[in-house]
Amino acid sequence: MKYEFGGQADARAFPWFHVPTCLDVILMGYNVTMVDLEFLFGMEHHRFPKQLSHVRDRRKVLYSAFAVVKIMDALLKEGPAERKPRARGGSEKKLWLNNADIRNRVLNGIGWRALAISQYREILAAFMNVVSRHLASGDSKERLFAEAEAHIRSLRSLASLGATSPDSGK
Secondary structure (H helix, E strand, O other), X not given: OHHHHOOOOOOOOOOOOOOOOHHHHHHOOOOXXXXXXXXXXXXXXHHOOOOOOEEEEOOEEEEOHHHHHHHHHHHHHOOOOOOOOOOOOXXXXXXXXXXXXXXXXXXXXXXXXXXXXXXXXXXXXXXHHHHHHHOOOOHHHHHHHHHHHHXXXXXXXXXXXXXXXXXXOO
């Protein structure tokens, strides 16, 4: 996510050619593997919170959008680790999205992508809830959430007409 929305992908991407990413698949309601989540967040799974909800598909363990939201929230809440100075120094824990400018850019990108792709109000609302808690206030945040409220209302009206839920076995 940091690569895609943080600005690094802009130089290499063609605006007319969009390859679906792992986040797109998650926002569409599909489940992904732990390897996909490690690639998405750019870190090893040991940093993720324990007890993530999952389903089994034969030998595969698959994680839903709600597990991704839980990981995002936990990583964004992390603070710098307090470590005692040692003779050899040691390495510092790298925080996910520790730069405020990149954090805002990535969270805005996730919010707009969720609005564009998500067809399920539960998934959209979960992502918007985390984004709103961790996004700095400003004009783009207000515009994003006004769009989100309108989109969720339209999804509710579609659901009343018989649309399926994200747990429909995709």
